[in-house]
Amino acid sequence: MSSPVLRRLPAVLVIDDELRSQEALRRTLEEDFEVFCASGAVEGMEILEMEQSTAGIRVILCDQRMPGTTGVQFLKEVRQRWPDIVRIILSGYTDAEDIISGVNEAGIWQYLLKPWQPEQLLLTLQRAAEVWRLQQENQRLSLDLRTAEPVLRRRVDSKQDKARKVFGLAALVRGPGSPLDPVCDLVGRIAPYDLSVMVTGESGTGKEMIARAIHYESNRADKPFITENCGAVPDTLLESELFGYKRGAFTGAVDDRIGLFQQADGGTLFLDEIGETSPAFQVKLLRALQEGEFRPLGSNKSVSVDVRVIAATNRDLEEDVRTGRFREDLYYRLATIPVHVPPLRHRPMDLPLLAVRILEQSCAALGKRVTGFSAEVLAVFAAYAWPGNVRELQNEILRMVALADGETLGMDVLSPRLRQGPAVDACQATQSWTDGLSGNLRERMEQLELRVLQAAMQRxxxxxxxAARELGLSRVGLRAKLARYGLADEGQGDQ
Incomplete structure (x- = not known):
């Protein structure tokens, strides 16, 4: 057996039959990655077979057009043999239809167009390597939870407390008067009960974070939290992913595979984009939910599991039920408790706190020191409508941190999309801050002042x-106002 190779940098495999393009990709990536290059599918497969027996390739960047095969066809085979490798396709506009049609089967994580930009390419590969790392960490954590020795079980309570701080309600960042407040209140009330939950909301609003919070605030917090994006996997593969299969069940099934339902036994299974599944698959899922058991593909024995299912969708499933696209019985089985996540444009008071939290995470992920945002950038953030919601904010800040030269993120690293993007309706943004105020003008102004003070202290x-510097107050003046509103004990004194 080969000894593991200790690598300082993550390994990436570049496959491109044009040597000049191959060399350009190598030069762009070699400072951040250990780069292996191949001119075609056969050579690429040889490198994978050799490297996967040691430390392993983490990311594949593959050209779509290659002699003898296509990038999509090659990555389909890679997915079957090494499903953990993050797969990226690189091609021109003319190949878009072929790539899109094969995205699900090949499990392509990202699709980059030629001509590529070095900064965008490097950032994409860095994020792909981080995805690989998180996948491995999640697998290790799941395995640890299932196989831990009794002596380690004594640490469960402290681990649960830590996990609850990282993934529970405390992880849902929000400002005073946020529309997320009633959502968090509902999550706290339903988490202890084994009821099915349907999380709805636009793409990128943080539906998975809500699902994690439910899990880590529940009695299942010391058990696995398993996720599956139903919209990214075709029906045939989704069935084997969820229910598993026995060796020989189909071509390529060389070993038994435990499905996600069985992996989540005792814990929670999060089914994202449930609205994208077909009626045929919905029948199989409904049966598993009703009976609490299922048969792996190729098996004649049923497997019983204890799993809490949380589903999510950005579709109007009630309308899909009316039109017959989604089964009514499955909808009511999944939506015992509906939880709706408001879009970011309805949460202006959350934006500054979210930006700071995401900045800290981005700096940690990229190993860079950035302390904050310029006033101009914050003004643009406040005026932008964020159609991609929190996910768009995360991508924007991660990009800015990657491109930043100084310790403050300024307009020079802000994407053109934000400078020219749709602005939030000013009346709508103001409405969110003034919702819930009551009494005469003076009383309402005092309530609004309280919200501003709380937001500044949280920021x-x-x-x-x-906080006093931001609000234009002396420390004495700020302390007096905090005391007036019963907030005197908050904070870190005169720091």
Whole structure:
């Protein structure tokens, strides 16, 4: 057996039959990755077979047009043999239809167009390597939870507390008067009960974070939390992913595979984009939910599991039920408790806190030190409508951190999309801040002042000196106002 290779950099395999393009890709990536290059599918497969027996390739960047095969066809075979490798396709506009039709079967994580930009390419590969790392970490954590020795079980309570802080309600960032407040209240109330939950909302609003919060606030927090994106996998593959299969069940099934339902036994299974599944698959899923058991493909024995199912969709499933696209019985089985996540444009008071949290995460992921945003950038953030919601905000800040030279993110690294993008309706943004105010003008102004003080203290993690500077107050003046509203004990004193 080969000894593991200790690598300083993550390994990426570049496959391109044009040597000049191959060399350009190598030069762009070689400072951040250990780059292996191949001119075609056969050579690429040889490198994979050799490297996967040691430390392993983490990311494949593959050209669509290659002699003898296409990138999509090659990546389909890679997915079958090494499903953990993150797969990226690189091609021109003319191949878009062929690639899109094969995205699900090949499990392509990203599709990049030629001519590529070095910054965009490098950032995409960095994110892909991070996805690989998180996948491995999730698998290790799931395995640890299932196979831990009794002596380690004594640490479960402390681990649960830590997990609850990272993934529970405390992880749902929001400002005073946020539309997320009633959502968090509902999550806290339903989490302890084994009821099916349907999380709805636009793409990128954080539906998976809501599902995680439900899991980690429940009695199942020490058990696995398993996710599956139903919209990214074709029906035939989705069935084997969820229910597993026995060796010989179909061509390529060389070993038994435990499905996600069985992996999540005792814990929670999160089915994202449930509205994209076909009626035929919905029948099989409904049966598994009703009976609490299923048969792996190729098996004549049923497997019983104890799983809480949380589903999510950005579709109007009630309308899909009316039109017959989604089964009514499955909808009511999944939507015992509906939870709707509001879009980011309806949460202006959350934006500054979210931006700071995402900035910290982005700096940690990229190993860079950036301390904050310029006033101009924050103004653009506040005026932008964020059609991609929190996911778009995450991508924007990650991109800005990657391109930043200084410790403050300024307009020079802001994407043109934001400078020219749709602005939030000013009346709508103001409405969110003034919702719930009551009484005469003076009383309403006091309530609004309280919200501003709370938001400033949260933004600066309780540091009174910084909050006072932002609000144009002295430390004494700020302390007096905090005391007036019963907030005197919040924060970190005179820091």
């Amino acid at each position: 600066h993690h309780g540091n009174k000196s910084r």
